[in-house]
Amino acid sequence: MKLSLEQVEHIAELAKLGLTDEEKEGYRAQLSAILEYADMIQQLDTEAIPPTATVLPLRNVMRDDEVTPSLPVEDVLANAPDVEDNCFRVKAILG
Amino acid sequence: MALYELTIREARALLRKGEITSVELTRAVLERIEALDAKVRAYLTVTPELALEQAKAADARRAAGEDTPLLGIPMAIKDVICTKGVETTCGSRILKGFVPPYDATVIAKLRAAGAVLLGKTNTDEFAMGSSTENSGYFTTHNPWDLTRVPGGSSGGSAAAVAAGEALAALGSDTGGSVRQPAAFCGVAGIKPTYGRVSRYGLVAFASSLDQIGAFGREVADVASVLGIIAGYDPRDSTSVNVPVPNYEEALMPDIRGMRIGIPKEYFVEGIQPGVEKALREAIRTLEGLGAVVDEVSLPHTSYALPAYYLIAPAEASANLARYDGVKYGLSIPGETMWDGYRNTRGQGFGPEVKRRIMLGTYALSAGYYDAYYLKAQKVRTLIKQDFDKAFERFDALVTPTTPMVAFKIGEKIADPLSMYLTDIFTLAPSLAGICGMVVPCGMADGMPVGMQILTGAFQEPTALRVAYAYEQATEWHKLRPPLDGKVEDKEVMRQ
Amino acid sequence: MEYEAIIGLEVHAQLLTRSKMFCGCSADYAAAPPNTHVCPVCLGMPGVLPVINKRAVEYTIMTGLALHCKIAEFSRFARKNYPYPDLMKGYQISQYEEPLCYDGWLNIEVDGVAKRIGIIRVHLEEDTAKLTHVGEYSLIDVNRSGVPLMEIVSRPDMRTPEEARQYLIKLQQILRYLGVCTGNMEEGAMRCEANISLRPAGSQEWGTKVEIKNLNSFRSVKLALEYEIARQTELLERGERVRQVTVGWDEQRNVTFVQRSKEEAHDYRYFPEPDLPPLYISREWLEEIRSRLVELPDAKQERFVREYGLDPKDAAVLVAEREIADYYEACVKAYGDPVKVCHWISGELFRLLKATELPMSQVKIAPAHLAELLKMVDANTINLNTAKMVFDEMFHTGRRPQDIVQEKGLAQISDADELLRVVQQVIEQNPEPVQQYLKGKEQVLSFLLGQVMRATRGKANPQLAGELLRRSLRGE
Numbered sequence A: 001m002k003l004s005l006e007q008v009e010h011i012a013e014l015a016k017l018g019l020t021d022e023e024k025e026g027y028r029a030q031l032s033a034i035l036e037y038a039d040m041i042q043q044l045d046t047e048a049i050p051p052t053a054t055v056l057p058l059r060n061v062m063r064d065d066e067v068t069p070s071l072p073v074e075d076v077l078a079n080a081p082d083v084e085d086n087c088f089r090v091k092a093i094l095g
Numbered sequence B: 001m002a003l004y005e006l007t008i009r010e011a012r013a014l015l016r017k018g019e020i021t022s023v024e025l026t027r028a029v030l031e032r033i034e035a036l037d038a039k040v041r042a043y044l045t046v047t048p049e050l051a052l053e054q055a056k057a058a059d060a061r062r063a064a065g066e067d068t069p070l071l072g073i074p075m076a077i078k079d080v081i082c083t084k085g086v087e088t089t090c091g092s093r094i095l096k097g098f099v100p101p102y103d104a105t106v107i108a109k110l111r112a113a114g115a116v117l118l119g120k121t122n123t124d125e126f127a128m129g130s131s132t133e134n135s136g137y138f139t140t141h142n143p144w145d146l147t148r149v150p151g152g153s154s155g156g157s158a159a160a161v162a163a164g165e166a167l168a169a170l171g172s173d174t175g176g177s178v179r180q181p182a183a184f185c186g187v188a189g190i191k192p193t194y195g196r197v198s199r200y201g202l203v204a205f206a207s208s209l210d211q212i213g214a215f216g217r218e219v220a221d222v223a224s225v226l227g228i229i230a231g232y233d234p235r236d237s238t239s240v241n242v243p244v245p246n247y248e249e250a251l252m253p254d255i256r257g258m259r260i261g262i263p264k265e266y267f268v269e270g271i272q273p274g275v276e277k278a279l280r281e282a283i284r285t286l287e288g289l290g291a292v293v294d295e296v297s298l299p300h301t302s303y304a305l306p307a308y309y310l311i312a313p314a315e316a317s318a319n320l321a322r323y324d325g326v327k328y329g330l331s332i333p334g335e336t337m338w339d340g341y342r343n344t345r346g347q348g349f350g351p352e353v354k355r356r357i358m359l360g361t362y363a364l365s366a367g368y369y370d371a372y373y374l375k376a377q378k379v380r381t382l383i384k385q386d387f388d389k390a391f392e393r394f395d396a397l398v399t400p401t402t403p404m405v406a407f408k409i410g411e412k413i414a415d416p417l418s419m420y421l422t423d424i425f426t427l428a429p430s431l432a433g434i435c436g437m438v439v440p441c442g443m444a445d446g447m448p449v450g451m452q453i454l455t456g457a458f459q460e461p462t463a464l465r466v467a468y469a470y471e472q473a474t475e476w477h478k479l480r481p482p483l484d485g486k487v488e489d490k491e492v493m494r495q
Numbered sequence C: 001m002e003y004e005a006i007i008g009l010e011v012h013a014q015l016l017t018r019s020k021m022f023c024g025c026s027a028d029y030a031a032a033p034p035n036t037h038v039c040p041v042c043l044g045m046p047g048v049l050p051v052i053n054k055r056a057v058e059y060t061i062m063t064g065l066a067l068h069c070k071i072a073e074f075s076r077f078a079r080k081n082y083p084y085p086d087l088m089k090g091y092q093i094s095q096y097e098e099p100l101c102y103d104g105w106l107n108i109e110v111d112g113v114a115k116r117i118g119i120i121r122v123h124l125e126e127d128t129a130k131l132t133h134v135g136e137y138s139l140i141d142v143n144r145s146g147v148p149l150m151e152i153v154s155r156p157d158m159r160t161p162e163e164a165r166q167y168l169i170k171l172q173q174i175l176r177y178l179g180v181c182t183g184n185m186e187e188g189a190m191r192c193e194a195n196i197s198l199r200p201a202g203s204q205e206w207g208t209k210v211e212i213k214n215l216n217s218f219r220s221v222k223l224a225l226e227y228e229i230a231r232q233t234e235l236l237e238r239g240e241r242v243r244q245v246t247v248g249w250d251e252q253r254n255v256t257f258v259q260r261s262k263e264e265a266h267d268y269r270y271f272p273e274p275d276l277p278p279l280y281i282s283r284e285w286l287e288e289i290r291s292r293l294v295e296l297p298d299a300k301q302e303r304f305v306r307e308y309g310l311d312p313k314d315a316a317v318l319v320a321e322r323e324i325a326d327y328y329e330a331c332v333k334a335y336g337d338p339v340k341v342c343h344w345i346s347g348e349l350f351r352l353l354k355a356t357e358l359p360m361s362q363v364k365i366a367p368a369h370l371a372e373l374l375k376m377v378d379a380n381t382i383n384l385n386t387a388k389m390v391f392d393e394m395f396h397t398g399r400r401p402q403d404i405v406q407e408k409g410l411a412q413i414s415d416a417d418e419l420l421r422v423v424q425q426v427i428e429q430n431p432e433p434v435q436q437y438l439k440g441k442e443q444v445l446s447f448l449l450g451q452v453m454r455a456t457r458g459k460a461n462p463q464l465a466g467e468l469l470r471r472s473l474r475g476e
């Protein structure tokens, strides 16, 4: 599977990664090589094999609907790069 | 013997007898860090004041009659585990300055047990890597040879324990990140069964694979730490509610009649001759101890690497989406809000993390999900079935941990695929979610070799028992890296 | 050309749990200062893990049952990946291929015609944080992040904006009956998105779908759909094509505006949530939940008609709100005559509720007191007009009717001796009219009766007073 530059750009945009042209070219080559290697799994016949999303046999792990204390608002915002009126602040969202 | 060289078992005996205090022990280790870490660079953050405070508290608790296995023992914590009030960066620039307002469950358990936390150890960024070279800060050096990598991603923790900069350490293992550095640094390490130790507070890389593990200078120490950190946690829905056995009681040197399988797919071309030789020798030792050894096949082994490198990055691409410069960590604003996202993530993440995010995003994206992610999950089923079948016949499987000893810093960093290939023996057990234990079993090229002992889910006692029996029958775990100008051990082994 | 609208609705309903979907923070955030109902989990801090709120799962299943859905034996959460500043983890924990409930329906009625609207699925997810736009910036309040949110997706079975409105009203009714959601659209506890496409009447082809967001009231839903139908009809009439877009509804200007084109559509990259083991809904668990299900509006209306002999229209009014229906039944139990109780509730009570804008929950009249009042009328202790007055007083104060009647001396005078004295007084004071009556002018009697009522300040038992007046005039 050889990736095109457009595909690399599309993936980077989905993942919101700002990449330099050099990086894009590098990832195009590297990801292509890795995917080519990964393509070996296509040889396996897995028609009748169920997927394993998790190895655990667990089911119905739930908690009771009980309220526990929240963080003090200072702790919530302590790591925030930009704060206004006890809220996180970002540039206005256009589109 | 210097205090920093003590194992947990030895230190505990001296603390109990009142011959040393935790403050003395902690101070000795802090001095060792002070003296050595400029060369080894195991730590991202050292917290001497906090550590001495905790040591003082531990001494007070002991004076009051308390005596838990880790009371007053100085330990190091991999920087992917959240520590309340202490910077937690995951080795990433994007989390520079991030101070969690909460403790991971394992940290809360260590604190309750009276362990002394020395600081946070270096790691490949977000635990993605096999050498610590992907750390956003610096590379840790292998205490056995400072020009070599300590392995990764928990390279800082493994190096700290090997270098006497901690008596024990916590690491995390997603595809081999405890086992491979344990082997490279010549210490004991365990990756418990998925679900054995709470992941709450472990910064997620690949959620269906991540598991916290432990390093020690001998098997008993690993058992002590595991005994404290293991167990069900209501905050982690994937932690399993089964009782935690007394792991120290599993440490019996007798493995007579135990059935040990040797997967033939793990002794393939390309494996370093010294590594294979050490393993063959170790297997003979196990046989000598009365184990019944036979060959076994795990036919889907070669598919583990591609399956892993589709599943883990896919999960990672989601887990790492939260680092956007809005709530915490690095923030590089741009002209628009979205530019801020692109800048922060583009510049905050290192090359390997971005590579894996890209890979995972691709594997999940429209049109490719079935061919990559879903297919990889089906392969995962086949790999798990291989192990299930093997454990019908065997109590444990023994393999090399890595195909080679620690490689040179810079040797593989330019070629991601060759780096990935260093993990081929640890990936399949991770995909199967089983327990994997590593003990030193020889030297090759002047560097330690590690034996990987695999057991079925929640069969930690069996893995510890095999490791302990082997350890008691050999001297490898007593070797120390030649960090003080003393190279006699290394020289001895070369002969 | 005649066009037919194809409308489907997607409703998000916040569940009335105490704590959030995946953490223990209080879900009751509406009046809380910003970022005070936040913990590391709902803030999406590094290292945190979700834990499923059992009540939220049960509320969703309950809703599914009420909407005649099939309940999945196996259900799972999935990560829906899209970056946005209101989404703390960069993904939303939602459901994808394995929703809790699927394939159901609900009945609506428009102009007396019943119609069945299909439900594709009901699933469970977490709400996002709240963004407030202030000038060049957006402020993020994380309190709402992680509140349990149920998504109910209808089939495109609606054909008119009024049908869509009725569907929403009915759905709101059901959610409120179940007690799983306040159903308040203005507060954002229930939110609606609509899909609409047009096609030539009679055609079987699908037109281009437009998605409408920001519908915060029943009114908006209807207006926005009407607007889109007009806009798309105009486009089609002109021979132009409808573009596949997502539009927003501008409540101030009553227009839709384009938010996103098809090309900008998301690729959500769903995959099973690895942090949460799947759910298996056993028969036992399902039956246990079913046993907690209350009687729903349709069934209740039917029963009211059957059991109490009410007119279906009257019954529909009573069952619109569960509290009213419950109140009605309590009153019937206390008093007896279901039709009479119905008239009092849909007459007097509704009039006062409307005038005071109070909700049913604030009504102070105990059912036993209403029964007492009606029994006083039956026993001729008070007349109907007095009863209405007393009812008004009860509504505002919650006092016992007997106390009110006693205190204000409103009891009807049915004592013949006492009334006779008044009657004779009136005859003495009105010689002229009496003469006229005796001359055969029968209608004068009502004037004289009025005088008796006036003298007793309305308390005279009208039948008895009339009878006594006639007899006295005739000299009996």
Ligand SMILES: [Zn+2]
Residues within 6 Å of the ligand: C020, C023, C024, C025, C037, C038, C039, C040, C041, C042, C043, C146
């Ligand atoms: Zn919370």
